[in-house]
Structure formats: C-alpha cells, structure tokens
Amino acid sequence: MTDDLLGRHRAVLPDWLALYYEDPLEITHGEGRHVWDAHGNRYLDFFGGILTTMTAHALPEVTKAVSEQAGRIVHSSTLYLNRPMVELAERVAKLSGIPDARVFFTTSGTEANDTALLLATAYRRSNTILAMRNSYHGRSFSSVGITGNRSWSPTSLSPLQTLYVHGGVRTRGPYASLSDDDFIAACVDDLVDLLGHTRAPAALIAEPIQGVGGFTSPPDGLYAAFREVLHERGILWIADEVQTGWGRTGEHFWGWQAHGRNGPPDIMTFAKGIGNGMSIGGVVARSEIMNCLDSNSISTFGGTQITMAAGLANLTYLLEHDLQGNSRRVGGLLIERLRAAAAQVPAVREVRGRGLMIGIEITRPGTDEADPQAAAAVLEAAREGGLLIGKGGGHNTSSLRVAPPLSLNVAEAEEGAAILENALRSIQ
Structure with a gap:
C-alpha cells in the first residue's frame, strides 16, 4: 500500500529527499502521455519525470x-x-x-x-x-x-x-x-x-x-x-x-x-x-x-x-517524427491557452517559456512577493483534476513548471490546460 510505502521511505531515505504532494504519489506504470498510480488513478503527465520522459512513456521503439x-x-x-x-x-x-x-x-x-x-x-x-x-x-x-x-x-x-x-x-x-x-x-x-x-x-x-x-x-x-x-x-x-x-x-x-x-x-x-x-x-x-x-x-x-x-x-x-516541430506547434498553442487563463487569475505574475517548457509564476496578488503556499495548492489541485506538473523558481519555489513529453497532441494540451486553469482559479 502507498501509506506503508511512505512510512518505509521515511524510515530509510534522507529527510532532504523531496516528495511532491501532501499524500505522496506512487507511479506504477505509464503509456504515451499518461501515468497511473498505485490506486489505479490515471494522470496526464505534464512533467515527465523532471523532463526525462522526452518522447513518451513506454515508447515501443525504446x-x-x-x-x-x-x-x-x-x-x-x-x-x-x-x-x-x-x-x-x-x-x-x-x-x-x-x-x-x-x-x-x-x-x-x-x-x-x-x-x-x-x-x-x-x-x-x-x-x-x-x-x-x-x-x-x-x-x-x-x-x-x-x-x-x-x-x-x-x-x-x-x-x-x-x-x-x-x-x-x-x-x-x-x-x-x-x-x-x-x-x-x-x-x-x-x-x-x-x-x-x-x-x-x-x-x-x-x-x-x-x-x-x-x-x-x-x-x-x-x-x-x-x-x-x-x-x-x-x-x-x-x-x-x-x-x-x-x-x-x-x-x-x-x-x-x-x-x-x-x-x-x-x-x-x-x-x-x-x-x-x-x-x-x-x-x-x-x-x-x-x-x-x-x-x-x-x-x-x-x-x-x-x-x-x-x-x-x-x-x-x-x-x-519531428518532435521539435511538434513542440513548437503544440507548445505555442498551450502557452497561449495558459496565458489567456492566467489573465483571469491575479495571483499569476507571469506565464513564460517556449515550446513545451512553460513556467507559471505565482505571487501574492498585486505584488512581486512569492507565494509558495499558493503554488503548492495549485500543484495539489492539478493532481486532483488528473494532471501532474512540477514546481521550482528562485523565489521560494513559487513557479509551476509545465514540460510534457514532446509527442503531446493538441487534444491533450487542451485537456491539460483546462485542468490547470481550474487549479489556478481554485486559489482565488
């Protein structure tokens, strides 16, 4: 069970080995742009093992x-x-x-x-x-x-x-x-x-x-x-x-x-x-x-x-398969979709990036002050909606990181953007 695995993790691994989420996730398998956890929940993966899953999960050729x-x-x-x-x-x-x-x-x-x-x-x-x-x-x-x-x-x-x-x-x-x-x-x-x-x-x-x-x-x-x-x-x-x-x-x-x-x-x-x-x-x-x-x-x-x-x-x-070209095309659509969504959320200071490497910086509305708690809340809300993203940033980890596999298609980009838009709205 995941709870038991978490206890075992904490007993034998360093305290500084970071885990995402209040209830950490065990990913058991993946296919394409999706992964599944130990409870059978499916997620659209917009972080790819910290940008390592470049083409797709379980790519047959690899x-x-x-x-x-x-x-x-x-x-x-x-x-x-x-x-x-x-x-x-x-x-x-x-x-x-x-x-x-x-x-x-x-x-x-x-x-x-x-x-x-x-x-x-x-x-x-x-x-x-x-x-x-x-x-x-x-x-x-x-x-x-x-x-x-x-x-x-x-x-x-x-x-x-x-x-x-x-x-x-x-x-x-x-x-x-x-x-x-x-x-x-x-x-x-x-x-x-x-x-x-x-x-x-x-x-x-x-x-x-x-x-x-x-x-x-x-x-x-x-x-x-x-x-x-x-x-x-x-x-x-x-x-x-x-x-x-x-x-x-x-x-x-x-x-x-x-x-x-x-x-x-x-x-x-x-x-x-x-x-x-x-x-x-x-x-x-x-x-x-x-x-x-x-x-x-x-x-x-x-x-x-x-x-x-x-x-x-x-x-x-x-x-x-010209995945660089796909990154340019689908990434361009995704970043514009996220910018449109972020324009309605005062806590979003900036949506930046190019291709399928997109950052969303979260601050206290009306200021440049980082809000890592709000960023963490968006991360949790995105997971609840079925989307995995990352976080980072030089100002107290208040930036969300979006980096899906480069084979992401338009329908998946739209699906992920909709989930992320709801997650961003949830912190208002």
Whole structure:
C-alpha cells in the first residue's frame, strides 16, 4: 500500500529527499502521455519525470531496443569497445554543432556538469567559474558550488571560486525595467566590470533557460553578447542543455542556438530526455578541450550498452517524427491557452517559456512577493483534476513548471490546460 510505502521511505531515505504532494504519489506504470498510480488513478503527465520522459512513456521503439540489448549484453564499461556508444556519440557530435567534437557519456546531468567543470578548469588552469544567478547545475559537491539558487545549494563550501553574473531572469532584479537591448547591454557591462575585479575565470556555465529556477530566461542574444567578452579573454562558454536540449524549446534543437550568432559553445552538457528515462548524461567539447586531461580515466557506467541502445532508439524516433516541430506547434498553442487563463487569475505574475517548457509564476496578488503556499495548492489541485506538473523558481519555489513529453497532441494540451486553469482559479 502507498501509506506503508511512505512510512518505509521515511524510515530509510534522507529527510532532504523531496516528495511532491501532501499524500505522496506512487507511479506504477505509464503509456504515451499518461501515468497511473498505485490506486489505479490515471494522470496526464505534464512533467515527465523532471523532463526525462522526452518522447513518451513506454515508447515501443525504446522498450524494444532496451529489451533486445538486454538479451545480448547489458554492460561492459568503457575499457572495451562499445558499438552503441560510438554510434550515439557520432550522432550527438554531429548534432551539437561543435567543430571537431568529442563526446563523453555519464550517468546524469550532475555528472556531466561536473565533468565539464573538470575540463574547463584543467584547460584554463583556473578554478574560478562564472555562473548565473538563479541557476541550478546538479547535486555533486562541485555543481552545488556553482548553483545560484539558494533553495538548492545546501553548502557554501566549494572546490571552486564562483562569481555570479546577472541576466538569467528577465523580469526581476535591477535591470527588469529596461528594454531587451538595454537589458543585454547592462548585463554585459556588469560582466565586464566583474572580470575587472578577478583573476581570469575558466568558464561561464549557463542554462539557456533556467530549469529548477522556474523556466526563466534572458532575451535572445544575451549569451552571444557575453561570448564576445569571454572570447576576447580566452574564457570558455559551457552551455548546460540538460533540460533545454533535443528540441524541447521548439524553435531550436539546442537552447544555445537562441544565442548562437557567434557560433556554438566550447562545451555543452546534456542528459535527461535523451534516454527517455534511462540514465544518460554527457559532455560535448572541442577536441583540444576534451583531450586536455593528462591522466587516464574511465567510466564504469557511462555509455553502458543498454542505455546507449535506448538513446539511439529515442533519438531516432524524435528526429523521424519531428518532435521539435511538434513542440513548437503544440507548445505555442498551450502557452497561449495558459496565458489567456492566467489573465483571469491575479495571483499569476507571469506565464513564460517556449515550446513545451512553460513556467507559471505565482505571487501574492498585486505584488512581486512569492507565494509558495499558493503554488503548492495549485500543484495539489492539478493532481486532483488528473494532471501532474512540477514546481521550482528562485523565489521560494513559487513557479509551476509545465514540460510534457514532446509527442503531446493538441487534444491533450487542451485537456491539460483546462485542468490547470481550474487549479489556478481554485486559489482565488
């Protein structure tokens, strides 16, 4: 029973391991864009295991690839040649846009970002990292140390010196009232001033759209403008595509492409959606950066055959069915539907995002003051209506996160929007 499972969970797992809902949910199976709980209730899934279920639950092409690979060999480590790993690396390298790219597979986005930091600091001989305010890059000691979101940074200790740059949140902070062009100019001036007060950093790491931060983003072109400043000084640009990659934003295959007038990033990290639930992360970098390490290394579980088989099948399905285009079309309809609904709810400060990556910020009506209790109430009400969504945000977790599988159809988008509209109205 779920109640007994909750008691067992609390008895053996850490107190800081967060659970959604006052009555936590056990998901037992899924199909398409729907999941079922242990009591047989069906839900439309608009969060996909924190953006990991990129195409669909129980996608036949992926489950078949996993089953067939499991029947051959599950794992052998990177000490041996691995055909599925090489094949997926070839495809990712080409899709990345990074010239002469090398790919290293990990088991998570946290580990991918940790590896990117290792590469950048070794290549630049500097342990100073620039990161964005309101950012989140993972749970390891190094990635927590560059997380600019207090709610998700449990320690101030870090092996890195981290300097936080302004610009990840367009509608808050000292530059919020400026036009997009003036906002970018002010953030660039802030960056230049910051660099004048420190030793040369190794890299800037940035999410094109901040995930845990509540799906916030700067105006298009900010990171291109940053890169001009960074490139002059030899500072690397790391694009954290753990949540924005693989076409989720609709307009672009990678989030960095909204800021790409000066070319691709030096290093790019990815994870979550590529495995459709299987544990895959990775780093793409120019060869001279990836090959800068002067010691041996392996990955026991990174790139294991069964996860690579899943990734290959999932990526093939995504490209053949143009799920990026579907994200653009259906996501555009969904965000306009949610904006229309939110216009009638004073507690909604902003509906933002692009493609199937949509944030709804909840505040006390008439103010910019976060209202995490109201956001939690909407989360509960949506569940009662048969819809699962996420939450986040840099201001006391007061943003709702909407990120369905990229195969979402128009009817499901309308159904989810109607449930969410009722949930939002319930807090008035």
